Amino acid sequence: MTQIAFIGGGNMASSIIGGLIKQGDVKASRIQVSDPGAEQRNKLAASFGVGTHEDNLAAISNADVVILSVKPQVMKDVLEPLAATLKARQPLLISIAAGISMESLAKWSGCKAIVRCMPNTPALLGLGATGLFASAAVDIDQRNQADSLLRAVGMTVWVKTEAEIDAVTAVSGSGPAYYFLLMEAMIDAGKKLGLSAETATKLTLQTALGAAEMALKSDVDPAELRRRVTSPGGTTERAIATFEAAHMRDIVDAALKAARDRGAELSKLLGD
């Protein structure tokens, strides 16, 4: 009968709670949420039947798992007043905050078993991709607990080193924006070719969805899927050759490295 506490009841926490309750894995009576906003607390209580608190300490008093779902900027101020209780109870601490290192989480909370997660925005629709990293003190049951909590909002992958969380941030954390950029560019290009904005948008979005579904369901990798739809001398081949001539792969490589490096920089800044 694991007791779960969420510190911060905003978008991400609401999505995870909604997912857990929909799946039927966790009873609402086992979930406590703290948030400073009365309106937000009322919404959570009315939508999901969870216990809500203005005071963070009240939310964690019986918790076996504490999920930190506040913005990274307030994490230190949130954790330090809870440290004495957390140190004594030693719950599993799960942080979904971007850029807060294990070292900072351990220093501010006094907890030993910590899981650091990097979800992404489609988690709000249950279609997220989350990378997780566990500290050495996390046992197999706690790992499974963390995994099932984040699976409520999409798929999960575990990484072996904390540095890989910065790579996860670069690939999937920031990833939705890359696809939105490509969609923007394709819609603009479609309009220049004479399509209405509505037609260009509909075709672009459905094509993105169809391509993602095909890649997910296929037993071959995206490179092979691309080869299969690229007939020699055809239209797709001409477009792909144009992308390659403009060094698209180098651009993607540089963009992801820049995101990875910024993630590491932010961890340092937020940890100070």
Ligand SMILES: NC(=O)c1ccc[n+]([C@@H]2O[C@H](COP(=O)([O-])OP(=O)(O)OC[C@H]3O[C@@H](n4cnc5c(N)ncnc54)[C@H](OP(=O)(O)O)[C@@H]3O)[C@@H](O)[C@H]2O)c1
């Ligand atoms: N949304 C995403 O797609 C996404 C993706 C990856 C990672 N994340 C991470 O998930 C975390 C939460 O993001 P979010 O989008 O859910 O943010 P959000 O909607 O702003 O939720 C944060 C909640 O925490 C509350 N809060 C502020 N100070 C607090 C305190 N001292 N104690 C308790 N609660 C407090 C906020 O209340 P007020 O609004 O009244 O301040 C707000 O309701 C962030 O760390 C973010 O980096 C989010």
